[in-house]
Amino acid sequence: MTSSRIMRVGTVVLLWLAAAAGATAVGMAAVGMIGSDIFGSSQEPLTQAEVEQRLASPAATTDPTGSPSASPSPADPPPPSPSPSSTSSTAPPVAAERTINANGAGTVTARCGSDGVTVEVLYAAPAQGFEVDADDDEDDDHPQIKFENDAIEVEVRLRCVDGVVTDEIQQKTED
Helix, strand or coil, X not given: CHHHHHHHHHHHHHHHHHHHHHHHXXXXXXXXXXXXXXXXXXXXXXXXXHHHHHHHCCCCCECCCCXXXXXXXXXXXXXXXXXXXXXXXCCCCCCCCEEEECCCCEEEEEEECCCCCCEEEXXXXXXXXCEEXXXXXXXXXXXXXXXXXXXXXXXXXXXXXXXXXXXXEEEEECC
């Protein structure tokens, strides 16, 4: 009886070890598949040399899948340039946006209008604990945005100088 009991215990131990090994293998495979698609192909990070090579090649483009496409060879004809009759210069150039940090009370993003004088405030975002109060005077070319809380008031005055948004920030403490 003891030999059959030892045989059963040995079998149970072997089955348990086999199950543990199988579960470990499945877990390792699952962890190994993180970052790859269902079929196992993964995208490896670029080496420093590959990054420099791609940056040095201005003709390299990216297709919609995100993989780089081949650069045109010197034998390829250049793309056709637009004819003067097909181009239009009626659209004004888009002014550069500028984001201003208002001493930690919030941020304002603005740009100069097409006339180069008026300021277009794109948005004002108060920091946590602050409220924003924008100047609603439509006739004023120089908007003022105030960020306020119980202790501080930060006023941002915006102007366009040579087509660039400039700011003047004043901070007052509430008494």
